[in-house]
Every structure is written in C-alpha cells, then in structure tokens.
Amino acid sequence: MEELRSQLRQYIEDTFLMGVRAEPLADDASFLEHHVLDSTGFLELIAYLEETCAIKVADDEMVPENLDSIDSLVAFIGRKRAA
C-alpha cells in the first residue's frame, strides 16, 4: 500500500501540481477543495488508475468518497483489488 500511495502522490505531483505549491499536499487533503483537480482532471486521473492500477472505475464509483484525496484513492483501490 505504501508503494501505491507513493506512486499516486508522484502522479498527482507530476501531472497537476508541478512543484508550484509552497506546502506539499497532505494525503487527506481534498483535491476539489484545494482546486487540484477539475472535472477534466478527474477524467485524467481515472484514465491513469485504469491504465496503471488494473482496475475499472464504474460510473457509480465516481464519487468524492473514492477519488478526492490520496487517502481515499488508496482505500478505494485497495477495496477494488480485494473484491
């Protein structure tokens, strides 16, 4: 799980933050509230998850509880893989 967490953090940093934040984004920080991702950003994130994490995100799983922070992503992917 720590490897997954680190991989996701790196993806968010490289793709969306690009090193311009003064403070690193906390793992429980909301992407929406911190304006890290907009709706196109979430589509890109989902494409990344489906390509690299070997999961398929269903329409009804596209909710903030699953996708809106590093913590929620790690938990969501963990649940998907365990299912």
Added chain:
Amino acid sequence: MASGAFPSSSLPRLDCAAEAERICRWMVEALASRLHRRGFVVALSGGVDSSVCAALAVRAVGAGKVYGLLLPERDSSTFSTERALRLVRQLGIAHEVFDIGPALEALGCYERRDAAIRRLLPSYGAGWRNKIVIAGGLEGGINYFKLVVESPDRVRHEVRLPAREYLEIVAATNFKQRVRKTMDYFHADRLHRAVIGTPNRLEFELGFFVKLGDGAADLKPIAHLYKTQVYAMARWLGLPEDICTAEPTTDTYTLPQGQDEFYFALPYRRMDLALWSIDHGASGARLASVLEVAESQARRIHLDVEAKRRASRYLHATAETIEPIGCADA
C-alpha cells in the same frame, strides 16, 4: 437592472424598456468612443440570444449599420437557419448565408470527431448521430460525460467518455465556433465594424463558450442578463414567436441536445434561479427553498456553480505575460 428580495419561483421582473435603453446607449458609446468602428457584425444562430443582440444593435445604430451572418454546417438544424432568416427579414438588415461545412471538412472537424467516437464504438459511421451528455455532479458524484450515439435504425448506445476521447471530440467540435468567429471577423474587418458576442449571463459567468470561438467578440451586450430575462427582452422587442419560445440547444451535435444536458445540468429557468440566488449571497437553506430541493442537493448545485466559475477563468483570461506591457494594460 432589477434586483431585490430572493425570488420564489422566478427572477425579479426586468424593466425591458429601461434596460434596452441602457444597453443601446452603451453600445453606441462603446462603438464610437472605444472601439472606433462604424457598426456591428453579429452571427445569428436562430436562437433567442443572438436574435436579441441583433435587435438591440438595430435599435442602437439602425438597420443599415448591422450585418447579420448565418453560418450553418452539416450538423446544424435547418429550423435554426429558417428562424434566423425570418429575423433578418423582420429587422431589415443586410446578411449573408455561408455554409462553413466545407471549411470544417477541410480542417478534419468531422473526421477527427468520428475517429474518436469509433475508438469507443467501432460500428459508428455514416448515418449515425451523436451527442455528449453531462452526468454525475448533481447526484453527489464527480462530473463526467457520456457519449450517446444513435444508429440509422434508431438504436441508442451510451458510453462514458474517457479523458482522451472526451477532449478530442470537444476539440474537434470547437472548430465550428472558431471557424464561425473567423467569418465574423472577416466581415468586421471588411466593413470596419465591431463583432457582437451573444452570451447570456449563464453562458458568460459559467463558461459555456469556446475560447477564441463564440467567446471572442468586441462587445457582449447581454452578458449580464439571465436567460429568462433574455426571453423577456425578446418578447418586448417583438421578435418572431418561434424565437421567443425556442428552447436553448447547442446546435453542435447531430442528436437533439439541450444546453442543460451538455453543460448546465439544470434547465435554464432553474439554473437562472440558482445563479441569481448565489450571485446575491443566498445561503444553502435559502437556495434549497428557492429551488424547492433538499439542502444537500442545493449544496451540490452551489458546488457545481463554483466549479464552473473556476473553470471559466481560463476561458475568459487573456494571454499571460510576465509583467504588464505598454498599452495592453492601459
């Protein structure tokens, strides 16, 4: 402009006579004092927004100084062109009908769009129709888009759009608005006139326009008016009945598509109420009461409006420069 207490089921009434007078005075002043052009060019879609803009332009400077453009392409509704033709005849303005389809073909607009669709639905081809539909946000999820296609024998297929295909389909269809704007400015340059942009407040404030496409203009006379106010203005101006009652559509995709399906997520009357309330500082409870929805739903609508406003900043922004430069900031 009308303002005041929070509305119950509709916006405060617009004093159309006073507002038309105010807009027309401003249009003449902008034209002569700041834009230094001799009249207006306006592209007419057959919808209520561009029709109201054209009619206001005629009131402001006279029919002789307004040039109308009808720019259909192969996916446009023929009803749109017919409505626009009735309008130019009523207003008595010079106009041109120019089919932008061949230009779009040459740019690969249709081919690129269809190639992206076929990656998801390989059987898509000639005779099929398509549209994009927004989903997710108002159900408490994250906004995403679905591609809906219909085969020639009327069988519908629906698929969630991945980022790559969504962006490619939108980018390809944006050729339409950008080619139209190229034609607007050809005539504006030729006639030494200013281009009128026709967004209403919902479109302007929430970013429902194409950057450097329909978003490009020299002045936007109804950008401050909510959609229901634009309809009221259309009636006051005496525009043809079918324009006064025309439902807002994108007229961009081949299947019939309301603007609320593609972007706003609420029908325009309710979106007007939501935006008016939010613009006037309504609390979640107030918004819920105005829209007659649960507070949780009102909160989601509020978040959706905020997200769209943020997204619209890029669309409105001029090019970044490292520091203020000369006349650009004058």
